[in-house]
Amino acid sequence: MLPDGSSAHPHNSGFLAVDSGGSGLRVAVGTYDGAPPAEGRSAEPVRTGERGIDPGHLLERVLPLARTLAADAGVERLTTAVIGAAGFATLGDALRAELPDALTGALGVRQVALAADAVTAYIGALGPRPGAVLAAGTGLIAIGTDLTAWRRADGWGHLLGDCGGGAWIGRAGLEAALRAYDGRTGGSVPLLERARERFGQPPELPGLIYPRPDRAALLASFAPDVAACAPHDPVATGILRAAARHMAESAAAACPASGMPEVACTGGLLNLADPLLTFLHEELTRQVPHARQTVAEGDPLHGCVRLAVALAAGEAVWPEDPYLLHVTGADNRAT
Amino acid sequence: MLPDGSSAHPHNSGFLAVDSGGSGLRVAVGTYDGAPPAEGRSAEPVRTGERGIDPGHLLERVLPLARTLAADAGVERLTTAVIGAAGFATLGDALRAELPDALTGALGVRQVALAADAVTAYIGALGPRPGAVLAAGTGLIAIGTDLTAWRRADGWGHLLGDCGGGAWIGRAGLEAALRAYDGRTGGSVPLLERARERFGQPPELPGLIYPRPDRAALLASFAPDVAACAPHDPVATGILRAAARHMAESAAAACPASGMPEVACTGGLLNLADPLLTFLHEELTRQVPHARQTVAEGDPLHGCVRLAVALAAGEAVWPEDPYLLHVTGADNRAT
Numbered sequence: 001m002l003p004d005g006s007s008a009h010p011h012n013s014g015f016l017a018v019d020s021g022g023s024g025l026r027v028a029v030g031t032y033d034g035a036p037p038a039e040g041r042s043a044e045p046v047r048t049g050e051r052g053i054d055p056g057h058l059l060e061r062v063l064p065l066a067r068t069l070a071a072d073a074g075v076e077r078l079t080t081a082v083i084g085a086a087g088f089a090t091l092g093d094a095l096r097a098e099l100p101d102a103l104t105g106a107l108g109v110r111q112v113a114l115a116a117d118a119v120t121a122y123i124g125a126l127g128p129r130p131g132a133v134l135a136a137g138t139g140l141i142a143i144g145t146d147l148t149a150w151r152r153a154d155g156w157g158h159l160l161g162d163c164g165g166g167a168w169i170g171r172a173g174l175e176a177a178l179r180a181y182d183g184r185t186g187g188s189v190p191l192l193e194r195a196r197e198r199f200g201q202p203p204e205l206p207g208l209i210y211p212r213p214d215r216a217a218l219l220a221s222f223a224p225d226v227a228a229c230a231p232h233d234p235v236a237t238g239i240l241r242a243a244a245r246h247m248a249e250s251a252a253a254a255c256p257a258s259g260m261p262e263v264a265c266t267g268g269l270l271n272l273a274d275p276l277l278t279f280l281h282e283e284l285t286r287q288v289p290h291a292r293q294t295v296a297e298g299d300p301l302h303g304c305v306r307l308a309v310a311l312a313a314g315e316a317v318w319p320e321d322p323y324l325l326h327v328t329g330a331d332n333r334a335t
Numbered sequence: 336m337l338p339d340g341s342s343a344h345p346h347n348s349g350f351l352a353v354d355s356g357g358s359g360l361r362v363a364v365g366t367y368d369g370a371p372p373a374e375g376r377s378a379e380p381v382r383t384g385e386r387g388i389d390p391g392h393l394l395e396r397v398l399p400l401a402r403t404l405a406a407d408a409g410v411e412r413l414t415t416a417v418i419g420a421a422g423f424a425t426l427g428d429a430l431r432a433e434l435p436d437a438l439t440g441a442l443g444v445r446q447v448a449l450a451a452d453a454v455t456a457y458i459g460a461l462g463p464r465p466g467a468v469l470a471a472g473t474g475l476i477a478i479g480t481d482l483t484a485w486r487r488a489d490g491w492g493h494l495l496g497d498c499g500g501g502a503w504i505g506r507a508g509l510e511a512a513l514r515a516y517d518g519r520t521g522g523s524v525p526l527l528e529r530a531r532e533r534f535g536q537p538p539e540l541p542g543l544i545y546p547r548p549d550r551a552a553l554l555a556s557f558a559p560d561v562a563a564c565a566p567h568d569p570v571a572t573g574i575l576r577a578a579a580r581h582m583a584e585s586a587a588a589a590c591p592a593s594g595m596p597e598v599a600c601t602g603g604l605l606n607l608a609d610p611l612l613t614f615l616h617e618e619l620t621r622q623v624p625h626a627r628q629t630v631a632e633g634d635p636l637h638g639c640v641r642l643a644v645a646l647a648a649g650e651a652v653w654p655e656d657p658y659l660l661h662v663t664g665a666d667n668r669a670t
Contacts, residue, residue, distance in 0.1 A: 090538055153517040157541050158494075159550065160509055174495055182488040184588045203425055206492050215494065253519045 014075035015312060016066050016109065017304035020046050020053075020085040021117060022138070022217075025061060026301045029069035029078070032312055037305055038073040040065045052091030055098040058083070063106055081109045082308040084120030084300055089152075089323045092116075100328040111311055111329035117300055118143040118152065119318070119325050121266050124303025125296035128310075128317045131262035132255035132288075133296070134247055136269035138220040140165030142247075143324075144254030144261070147317055150324050153253035154246075158216040164246030166220030166269050172239045173226035174219065178202055188235035194225040227272040237275065244279035248287040255288050263288055264296040349410035350647060351401050351444065352639035355381050355388075355420040356452060357473070357552075360396055361636045364404035364413070367647055372640060373408040375400045387426030390433040393418070398441055416444040417643040419455030419635055424487075424658045427451075435663040446646055446664035452635055453478040453487065454653070454660050456601050459638025460631035463645075463652045466597035467590035467626070469582055470635075471604035473555040475500030477582075478659075479589030479596070482652055485659050488588035493551040499581030501555030501604050507574045508561035509554065513537055523570035529560040562607040572610065579614035583622040590623050598623055599631040 017028040017037070024045055030037025042061045047054040062083075070078060081103045088095065092114065100112040118141050122133040132144030132151075139162040141155030158167040173188075177195035180187030181202045192202070198221070199205055209218055229236035247265075255261050263284055270277065284293055298306070310316040311327065320327055352363040352372070359380055365372025377396045382389040397418075405413060416438045423430065427449065435447040453476050457468040467479030467486075474497040476490030493502040508523075512530035515522030516537045527537070533556070534540055544553055564571035582600075590596050598619055605612065619628055633641070645651040646662065655662055 090542060153519055154513075156510075156513050157545055159506060159544060159554065160540060161513055163510070171494060175491075175498070178489075178491050178496055179584075182585070182588050184488055184584045186584070205495060207425060209494060210492055219494065249514075249519045249521070250517070253517050 012074065012076035013079045014070065014073060014077070015305070015308035016062075016070075016078050016081040016103075016107065017301060017308050018062055018081070018083045018085075019117065019120060019299075019301040019304055020058060020083065021300075022086055025058075027062060027065045027069060028301055028305050029066060029073050029075055030305065031073065031075060032309060038069040039301070040069050046085070048087065048091055051094040053085055053087055053095050055094050055102065058085075058095070058099070059102055059106065066107060078107045078109050080111045080113075080308045080312045081107065082113045082115065082120075082304040082311070084115045084117050084304045086117040088114060088116040089118075092323065092326075096322070096326055104329070109329070111327070113307055113311060113328075114326045115304070115307065116143075116324045118155065119150065120300040120303035120307065122303065123306050123318060124298040124300050125264040125266050126262055126294070127297060127306060129262055130256050130259055131264070131291060132251050134251050134263070134265040135267050135300075136165055136247060136265060137267040138162075138166045138216050140168065140247060140250065140269075142250035142254035144251075144256060145319060146256040146259065146261075147319065149319050150321055151254045152324075153250040158219065163250070164243035166223045167216040168246070169226050169239060169243050169269075170219040170222035172242070173222050173229075173236065174205070176235045176239065178205070186235065188229065188233055190229045190233045191226065191236060194229060195222070198222065198225065223269070224272060227276060230275055240272075240276045241279050244276060244283045247280055248283035251284060251291075252287040255291055258290070261291045262294045263291040264294050266296040266299060347409065347411035348414045349405065349408060349412070350640070350643035351397075351405075351413050351416040351438075351442065352636060352643050353397055353416070353418045353420075354452065354455060354634075354636040354639055355393060355418065356635075357421055360393075362397060362400045362404060363636055363640055364401060364408050364410055365640065366408065366410060367644060373404040374636070375404050381420070383422065383426055386429040388420055388422055388430050390429050390437060393420075393430070393434070394437055394441065401442060413442045413444050415446045415448075415643045415647045416442065417448045417450065417455075417639040417646070419450045419452050419639045421452040423449060423451040424453075427658065427661075431657070431661055439664070444664070446662070448642055448646060448663075449661045450639070450642065451478075451659045453490065454485065455635040455638035455642065457638065458641050458653060459633040459635050460599040460601050461597055461629070462632060462641060464597055465591050465594055466599070467586050467623070468631070469586050469598070469600040470602050471500055471582060471600055472602040473497075473501045473551050475503065475582060475585065475604075477585035477589035479586075479591060480654060481591040481594065481596075482654065484654050485656055486589045487659075488585040493554065498585070499578035501558045502551040503581070504561050504574060504578050504604075505554040505557035507577070508557050508564075508571065509540070511570045511574065513540070521570065523564065523568055525564045525568045526561065526571060529564060530557070533557065533560065558604070559607060562611060565610055575607075575611045576614050579611060579618045582615055583618035586619060586626075587622040590626055593625070596626045597629045598626040599629050601631040601634060
C-alpha cells in the first residue's frame with residue numbers, strides 16, 4: 001500500500017515468471033500483493049538450435065501456460081515478465097533479440113527481464129544481499145555479486161569443468177568401479193558392485209554411455225551411489241571430499257572478497273546430504289572464511305518471482321549485464 | 336627354406352594384414368619370405384552400427400586395396416588374413432560371425448585371425464615375448480600377457496577412463512586454462528593463453544567442443560600444448576606427471592606379476608616426448624620394478640603382419656581369445 005492508501009498496482013495486474021532448464025520449464029503467475037503465485041510446468045525442455053535457445057519454441061511452451069495460470073490467479077493484465085534460462089549467458093542471442101517484443105505483443109507486458117539461471121538461482125537463494133551461490137545439480141556453477149557486478153566461476157560442462165557437480169561425482173565413481181574391475185590402483189569394489197546393479201557388466205558400460213545425448217545426466221545418476229558407499233568406502237569418501245573442495249574453489253572465486261558476504265548452495269546435489277554437506281561446510285570455512293554460510297531461501301523460480309516483483313516496484317538491486325541479467329521496458333511502477 | 340630346399344609356401348602365396356582404427360585403415364600385403372610388404376591406406380574409418388563394427392563396410396574398403404596391393408607385391412594367392420580392429424573386443428560380434436567366410440569367399444584365404452587393436456599393438460611391439468604394452472594415443476589401454484592369457488587395463492574411453500591418454504591430458508589442460516580464466520585455484524595462465532590461440536575466447540569453448548562427435552580427439556589436440564607449457568609451467572608439469580602415473584598404473588595391472596616381462600609404449604602420445612617420457616620411465620620403474628622397459632619394435636600394422644606370418648608358419652604363440660584374438664581356418668602351412 002502507498003501512503004495514500006491506494007495500491008501501486010491495480011489488483012488485477014501481475015507478473016509472469018519462467019524458469020527454463022534442461023528438464024523442462026516451470027511457470028508462475030502472480031499478483032504484486034504477496035499472495036502465492038499460481039504455478040505450472042511443461043516437461044519438454046526448450047529447444048536449442050543454431051541460433052541458440054529458440055525463442056519461438058519457448059513462447060509456444062510458455063504462452064498457453066501463462067494464460068491459463070493468469071486466469072487461475074485472477075490476473076487480468078501481465079505487466080512484468082522474467083525469463084530465467086539455462087544457457088542464457090552463451091546461447092541467449094536470439095532470446096535477447098526477439099523475446100521482449102514478442103512478450104509485449106502477445107501478453108501486453110511492459111517490462112521484460114531475461115536472466116541466466118545462475119542469476120535467478122542467486123536471487124532465489126540470497127535475494128538482495130551480497131555473496132555467492134553454488135548451483136549444484138548435474139553441473140556446477142558459482143555466481144556471486146557485491147551488487148555492483150556479477151562474478152561467475154565454473155559452469156563449463158562435464159568435459160571442461162563442472163568440478164564437484166553431479167556428473168563429476170558420478171564419473172569419478174564409475175572410474176573407481178572400473179579401476180577395481182581392471183585391478184588398477186584407486187579402485188573401489190563397493191562402487192563396482194553398485195555399477196553392476198545399475199548398469200550391468202562393466203564391458204557394457206561404454207556402449208551404454210557414449211552414444212547417449214544425455215551422457216552428463218547418466219553420469220550424474222551414479223552420484224547417489226557414490227554417496228551411499230561413502231560411509232564404508234574410503235574411495236567414495238575421497239571422491240566426495242574432492243567434490244566439496246572443488247565446489248568451495250568455485251564459491252571462493254565468485255564470492256566478494258570483502259564485506260559480509262553470504263554463501264549458499266542450491267540444486268539437486270544437496271539431496272546427497274552427508275557426508276557431502278559436512279565436507280562442503282568444512283571446505284567453505286577453510287576457503288571462504290569471511291563469508292557466512294546460509295541456507296538458500298528459495299529456488300530459481302522463486303528468484304524469477306522475486307526479480308519480477310522487485311522490478312515492478314522499482315526496487316531491483318542486482319547488476320544488469322547483457323549476458324546475465326538483461327532488462328528491457330519502462331519501469332511500470334506507475335501502472 | 337625347408338631342409339629339402341623347397342619353400343613352405345609357393346613363392347606367389349602371401350598374407351593380408353589390416354589395421355582398422357578411428358582414423359581409417361592401413362593394409363599390407365606381402366609374401367612369407369621376409370620381403371617388405373606392399374602397403375596402402377583408406378582414410379575413411381570403418382562404420383560402427385547397431386551390430387557393432389560393420390563387416391560389409393570393412394570388406395568394401397579392404398578388398399579393392401587387397402587386390403591392388405597383391406598385384407603390386409606379386410602375390411597371386413592370399414592364404415592368411417589378419418584383421419586388427421579398434422573396438423573388436425566389445426563391438427566385434429558381426430565381424431566374428433561373417434568376416435572369416437567372407438574373406439575366404441572373396442580372396443580364397445584359408446586362415447583368418449581377428450584381433451583387438453591392443454593385441455596387434457602388443458605383437459607389433461614385443462612379438463612373442465611376455466610383458467605389457469601401453470597403447471597411448473587419444474585413448475589409453477594397456478594389454479599384457481604371460482603367453483597363457485591376455486590381461487587388459489583401462490581403455491574405457493574419455494569419460495570412464497583412458498587415464499593418462501591424449502584426451503585425458505588435453506582435457507586436464509583445458510580445465511586448468513578455464514580455472515585461470517575464472518580465478519579459481521589450480522589455474523594456468525600459460526595454458527589459458529594456449530587455449531585462446533587454439534580455440535578462441537574461453538566462452539566459445541563449450542559451443543566448440545560439446546556438439547562435436549569427435550570430442551575426444553578435440554580434447555587430445557590440446558595435449559601437445561600441455562607438453563609445450565610443461566618446461567615453464569608447474570600446472571602443466573603436474574598434469575603430465577599425473578598422466579605418467581596413470582599410464583604406469585595400467586601397465587602394472589596388465590603386466591605379468593612374475594618372470595622377466597618387458598614393458599613398451601606405443602602410439603602417438605610418444606610424440607609428446609619429454610618430460611612425459613621421463614616421468615613415464617620413473618613411474619614404470621616405481622610401479623613395475625620387475626619389468627624391463629624396452630622400445631616397441633613396431634606398430635600395430637607390423638603386429639598384424641607378424642601375426643599373419645607366424646600363423647602361416649604354425650608358430651603363433653599368443654593366447655587365443657574370442658574377444659581379443661579369434662583365429663579360424665586350417666593351419667595352411669602345407670599349402
